[in-house]
Amino acid sequence: MSDIDEPSGGDPARGGDQSSRKSGLSRRTLVFGGIAVGGLAVLGGGALVYREVRRAAGPEGSWVKLSPIVPLPESSPGATSPAFEQPGADTTVAVWAHADDDIIFANPHLAGIIASGATLRTVFVTAGDAGRGLEYAKLREAGIRAAYDDMRGSSEPWDEKQITLLSGARVTRFVPSDDDRLSITVLRLPDGNLSAKGFPATGDAGLTQLINGTVPALQPIDDGPTLDSGRLSQTVAELIHAGRPDRVTTNVPHESAFARGDHPDHSCVGSLVRTVAATAGVAAEAITYYIGYPSQHQPPNVLGADLDAKVAAYQTYAAHDPVVTCDSAAACLAQPGFGQWLRRSYPKTDGELQLH
Template sequence: MEHDDLSGAEGDNDDAMKAARRVRVTRRGLIIGGLVAAVGLGGGALLARQLRRAGPPTGVWTPLRPIPAPASPAGVSPAAEAPGVNARATIWAHADDDIIFANPELSEAIGSGVVVRAVYVTAGDAGKGLEYAKDREAGIRAAYDLMRGSTAPWDERTLTLLSGARVTRFVPTDEPRLSITVLRLPDGGLNAKGFTATGNAGLTQLINGEVSELAPVDGAPSYDLPRLTATLAELLGAAQPDRVSTNVPHESAYARGDHPDHSCVGSLVRATAPVVGIPPEAVSYYLGYPSQDQPVNVTGPALDAKVDVYRTYAADDPVVRCADSATCLAQPGFGEWLRRTYPKTEPELRLS
């Protein structure tokens, strides 16, 4: 999910926090100490107000145009990767959507040796720039290290796709069955209006034709809507997945109150997956913010492991750092989401 900022003071724990950010844990896990909870820098007034009220974040729902399906990719993509049995492609709005909303299933897949190809569409930058986005990317790689039980380094490479997009891919040097690909498009914000630093535009404006293109925060070539849908179709085809996981689409009743970027990405995947031969029954759509309205279904050791993965990620995200499991679970919104996971099939989406 995208994190706006919340105000706080680091105090005497600053050195311990910096040290904790360098921790990379094994499957058994290490306690990440000396962190303060929920420290942020600067703006993000909407989320900050909600957190001061101790209430969970709520996204603004806005109408979204239907998304045209792209043409089928032609040729062998530079993003092509070796397929695997029960391979998964996971496409999310923000780095951490998967570990919050799609765990413990993700951990179970990674732990069992399944091929997992993750894609994060936005930078989750909250208008704070590339360095914050890279912090979040470092956090998600650390979380994957915990889930896979290795701290071997990740190889970073830049790929120019058939679509003309330039993306960044990370692959563990010891486990090519896993990869993380980032597009780094600008964050749309909880209000679907983007941030001043990135032109007050995000996926909502691109899909609705209010802007003709979006510029990634890393300076890569801009995306118009045809390039974005073609890129997602190309990455899905390159992964050759048996299953796809993503956010709930905008057309679903479960999108009401969710982050606008979540529902945009869900709709983009829903429109592009059939182009590369992925049938509707192979796609799982995970509830985001509205999962908090469902019964708790992650408890006991499964919850402990899920929170450890989240806390490992959060050590690199200055907005949501939490010193221990209890602090993580006390965070407004996050504590409720971590206790739940709700995948939906196409027939279960309650489509409008």
């Protein structure tokens, strides 16, 4: 879930009482990175905009029309990718917009995959950087690795390597040194912002502008090769195909009724996966889409021990993300937006997306 800024042309994002998030933070002015901005703090990379700290609802993203994504030729992705990973038993390839989408929206299913001994290949398309740069993005990546360690019960180090794909994209892959059935691959494209307008630090551009053709290409924040929309589709298809999945999980796509109010990056990634999956050898019925921000409007359905484990993994992640750090399970559950999402997880099949 990344950066949340105030939408342009829509209702402001809604914040809430942050006093439970960090002990000692009780004043109406919020501070991040040494910068206080009156009664309004714009916090990125998983945080909320807190306009009125007493309001408790989670955010809603701007609704921006998205151009149809052009399907890839049926022959794509073709040759064996340098990103190829040996398929294991019951392989899932999970493609998400931001580091933490999976632990918030797809748990407890995510933890179940890991606990079962099945194979999980995770891909994060954007850096979730909120315009704060590569070092902040790397903190989020470290947090996700720590959350996976929490779920798998190991703290052994992760190996890291860069891979140049057939598409021309460059990705960074992390694999636990003691468990190669898991991997995390990051593309590090710039965060698109809750407003779908990007951030000044990354050229006011993100996935929405790329897909809509208002920018010709995006530059990853780690200075990897630029990607136009066609190359991005090829990259996502190649990474899915490289995992040889039995099933795929991802964000809800833009064309679903459940995408209204979601982060625009979530919708873009869901639509990309839905469009390119067939050329990656994945049937529509093998894809599961998880509702993002709008899940807060559904009844709570993660309870008891499942909720405890889900919050523990999130708290482990949040300890690495200075924007959303919470020092107890109760504090994590009290975070506006996050508390609602943690108590919910709503998967949808293609036939349940309510497409428009």
